[in-house]
Amino acid sequence: MTMLRPAYSTPAQITTAMKAQAALTGGAKVYAAHCAYCHDSGFAPSITGRDMPAAAIAGIVRLGPGGMQAFPESQVSDADITALATYLNGLPAAVKSTPGGES
Incomplete structure (x- = not known):
């Protein structure tokens, strides 16, 4: 039986x-x-997998461009935005659908 080494050793x-x-x-x-x-x-629009810096995401969240609601720090903390950026950037980009329903 082969033993696997842990990915993290320290x-x-x-x-x-x-x-x-x-x-x-x-x-x-x-x-x-x-x-x-x-x-x-x-x-x-989908916002996943765009590899945006946390500062850019913070600006979008705080300002609410276009028709988007702005979220003040009392609703979404700076730490939440950092976590959100990590989450969004870790997801794959959305696949756009064609009008025929095919991806």
């Missing part, structure tokens, strides 16, 4: 991995609470 690597996982979990919660209603329904 306490620092484990801590880094745990923080990244927590950000993904937190980012998913932020997305579900504030973004998914419009961005998953087709009402607003």
Whole structure:
């Protein structure tokens, strides 16, 4: 039987991995609470997998461009935006559908 080595061998690597996982979990919660209603329904464009810097996402969240609602820090904290950016950038880009329903 072959033994697999753990992907993380030092306490620092484990801590880094745990923080990244927590950000993904937190980012998913932020997305579900504030973004998914419009961005998953087709009402607003998909925002996944665009590899945008957290600062750019923060500007969008705070200013609410176009018809998007602006979210003040009292609704979405800076830490939530950082977690959201990590989550969004970790997802694959959305596949655009053609009018015939094919991807």
